[in-house]
Amino acid sequence: MIDLKQLQKDFENISKKLKRKGVDEALLAELKAKFEELKVAKTNFETLQAAQNAMSKEFGIYKREGKDISELKARVDENKVKIAEALEIQRQKQEELEKIAMAIPNIPDDDVPDGEDEDDNVEIKRVLTPPTFDFTPKEHWELAEQNGWIDFERGVKLATSRFSVAFGMGAKLERALINFMLDFNAKRGFGEVSVPEIVNRRALEGTGQLPKFEDDLYKIEGAELYLIPTAEVPLTNLYQDEILKAEELPKKMTAHTSCFREEAGAAGRDTRGMIRQHQFHKVELVTIAKPEESDAIFDEMVACASDMLTALELPHRLVTLCTGDLGFSAAKTVDLEVWLPGQNTYREISSVSNTRDFQARRAKIRYKDGKKNTLVHTLNGSSLAVGRTMVAIMENFQKEDGTIEIPKVLHPYLGMS
RNA sequence: GGAUCUUUGGCUGAGUUGGUCGAAAGCACCGGUCUUGAAAACCGGCGAGGGUAACACCUCCCUGGGUUCGAAUCCCAGAGGGUCCA
Numbered sequence: 001m002i003d004l005k006q007l008q009k010d011f012e013n014i015s016k017k018l019k020r021k022g023v024d025e026a027l028l029a030e031l032k033a034k035f036e037e038l039k040v041a042k043t044n045f046e047t048l049q050a051a052q053n054a055m056s057k058e059f060g061i062y063k064r065e066g067k068d069i070s071e072l073k074a075r076v077d078e079n080k081v082k083i084a085e086a087l088e089i090q091r092q093k094q095e096e097l098e099k100i101a102m103a104i105p106n107i108p109d110d111d112v113p114d115g116e117d118e119d120d121n122v123e124i125k126r127v128l129t130p131p132t133f134d135f136t137p138k139e140h141w142e143l144a145e146q147n148g149w150i151d152f153e154r155g156v157k158l159a160t161s162r163f164s165v166a167f168g169m170g171a172k173l174e175r176a177l178i179n180f181m182l183d184f185n186a187k188r189g190f191g192e193v194s195v196p197e198i199v200n201r202r203a204l205e206g207t208g209q210l211p212k213f214e215d216d217l218y219k220i221e222g223a224e225l226y227l228i229p230t231a232e233v234p235l236t237n238l239y240q241d242e243i244l245k246a247e248e249l250p251k252k253m254t255a256h257t258s259c260f261r262e263e264a265g266a267a268g269r270d271t272r273g274m275i276r277q278h279q280f281h282k283v284e285l286v287t288i289a290k291p292e293e294s295d296a297i298f299d300e301m302v303a304c305a306s307d308m309l310t311a312l313e314l315p316h317r318l319v320t321l322c323t324g325d326l327g328f329s330a331a332k333t334v335d336l337e338v339w340l341p342g343q344n345t346y347r348e349i350s351s352v353s354n355t356r357d358f359q360a361r362r363a364k365i366r367y368k369d370g371k372k373n374t375l376v377h378t379l380n381g382s383s384l385a386v387g388r389t390m391v392a393i394m395e396n397f398q399k400e401d402g403t404i405e406i407p408k409v410l411h412p413y414l415g416m417s
Numbered sequence: 418g419g420a421u422c423u424u425u426g427g428c429u430g431a432g433u434u435g436g437u438c439g440a441a442a443g444c445a446c447c448g449g450u451c452u453u454g455a456a457a458a459c460c461g462g463c464g465a466g467g468g469u470a471a472c473a474c475c476u477c478c479c480u481g482g483g484u485u486c487g488a489a490u491c492c493c494a495g496a497g498g499g500u501c502c503a
Contacts, residue, residue, distance in 0.1 A: 016437080041466080046475040053475090056487040060436040069486080076486045245425090364466095371447095371463080 001101050001361045004035045017107045020114060020323045031100045035144035038093040045086040052079050102205070103212050106358040108323050109332040115322025121335070122322065126316035129340045135400045139342035139390040141273035146402045149394075150274060160338065161271075162263065162278045173393070173406070174281060176413035177386050178256045181283040181308065185383055188304045190285055194258045195234035197257050198225050203237040206363030208329035208355075215264040218278075220318060227260035231284035232380040237363055239288055239376075244367040249376065250297055252290040254383070257282065275347065281386035287379045288365060291357070294377035298354045302334050305350040305383040312407045314392050315339040317346055331356045336384075338392040349388045352381030 007014050011032060015025050055076045062069050113122045144150035149170025155163035166174055182192055201224045204210040209217060209229060218227040228234060235253050238387040244251070259282050270276035285304065289297050302318065309316045321333040330353035337346035357375040360366070397405040406414060 039468090046468080049476090050474055052486080057436075059486050063436090063486095073486060080486080245427090320461080366465095 001358065002104055002107060003357075003361065004031070004097075004101065007032055008035060014107065017110075018104070020108055020112075021105050021326070022324075023104060027100065027104070028250070031097070031104070034093065034097040034100065038090070038097050041086070041090040041093045045083070045090045048079060048086050049082045051084060052076065055079065055083055058174075102362075104207075105326075105328045106331050106355060108326055108330075109354075112326060112332055113320060113322045114324075116324040117322075118325050121319040121325055122387065124318040124320055124334065126315070126317040127310055128313070128339075130315045131396060133341065133398075133400075137341040137395060137398060138402065139273065139395040140340070143342075143394045143398055143402060143404060144274070147394075147404060149173070149390075152273075156343065159278070162276065164274055164277060170390070171183060172414060173390060173410070174386055176410050177389055178281060178283060180410055180413050181384060181386070182254060182384050184308050184311065185254035185283065185285060185304060188252075190252045190287075190304075193235060193238075193253050193255045195238070195255050195259075196259060197228050199228055199233055200225055203233055206237045206240050207233050207333075207359050208362065209233065214327060216262050218260045218262055228257060229261050230259050230282065230380075230382075231255045231257040232286055235284060235286035236288070236359055236365075236378050236380065239365045240363040242365060243373055244288070244365070244376065246290070246367055246369060249367055250287050250293060252285070252287045254283060254285050257284070274391060277387060278386075282382055283384060283386065285352075285381045285383045287378075289377045289379065290367065290369075291374070291377050294354055294356065294379060298332070298334075298352065298379055301379060301381045301383070302336075302352045305336050305352060305381055308383055309336065309338060311347070311409050312389070312393070313409075314389075314396055314407075316349065321367070327351075327353065329353070329355045329358050331358065338388065340392060340395045341398075342395040347388065347391075349392065350382040352379070354379045362404040 002018075007028065011028070015023075015028050018028060019025065031392070056070060059072060059076070061070060062072060068372060069407070113120065115121065138146075141150075141152065145152070147166055147169065151165045155165045158165070165321070186192055198220065201210060204226055217229060220226065226298070234257070235255055238253075240367060260278055260279050263278060264278060266276055274280070285301050287294075287297050287301065306316065316336050316338045319335050319337060321327075321330075321335060326333055333351055333353040335348050338348040338349040339345075340347050355378050357377055359378045360375040363378075365376050365378065367376050393407060394404055397407065399405065406416065411417065
């Protein structure tokens, strides 16, 4: 959630910045008005409540001294009606305000480039040179089937489209990758955490998936519970509603989880293969940081993911997302795109975001900064999406006969020497 | 699934014949005195959110309702935890 006090104080500026994200100025003006109306309603209610409290106190004294209370009671009863009315107005204002505020995206950083969509993202750098082949490289689904690693049909049989099953070396490679990734992240100071893959509504509101993106989530019928779309949700919300000590920060965490996405708006895209699945493994990084250190940590997290790809010998590039491609909660995002020879293109394999205090404000995560409490900054990033890493390995390490080499760093994890 | 107990501030833990309780006490923590320095001792401070120039004031004792002029304290429902039964 954006800072409403800031909006009130500095409307021009905030409005200008959010315009880059396509937020209508009229909507912001409405939000600002609602905020002011709420303040009035609150003051109103509190004044009445204060009177009520004072009279109640008096009441006690009267009774103890055996005085007549009928006149006082009449006044108190009258006030009670007013309080109920005032409270109702306040509630209504609160609700109206939240409805708007919760649906407004984060303010992009000034250095985020303007743009419509992914075509306007700005490349930062390329790492490693894409391999050359003296044959036509195959796409991963062909290789996956040929090697018996992935069975797409039987995944559909068990669940529905966009589910798959890994067998044999495919299954082992998946497990090896998860372990490798967690170990790699641990060496960079990210402590391993194992978290629930089902979370409640409050958690998803905290990180910004709700209320706006309910359609992207799998919901448990009959309960206010959802399957997580990313470990960012449980990891970040771990400290929801807490006031952390300054010396505890930064909290650098990593976790492996399955991720579940409805992919409601993705009909027709990436229907073949395992680029866009409803369920996939991912190793995630999350950091809870002090505001002044979040930029440095952002760079660390990008470097961690990039170096991991380098260790896996996978060519990739880094791009800064433009305003149009930036997610709802992010102030800034750098995507890592891995080279896929079969598709002859770079595809997203990791996304690292700084949400600044946007999620912290929603989730009420603060730290004690000397005397006062300050909202933390939260950052998240994949390191990495496991399925897509397998895709990248298959396509980059394929031989002419369709067999696949295994990157050296994974050998210890697969009992190869 | 049934019975019963329980849920208080960073922690431990008083407070359940409703009013003077935002809440005793201890620990932890912070500041000071003392000390070459530290410890001990002593003095002071010390929950959160909103609000204010600062006060005042409002809200919060698991959550949501209710009773009452007034609830941490009473009633109902729910959630978490313990114990017993199944």
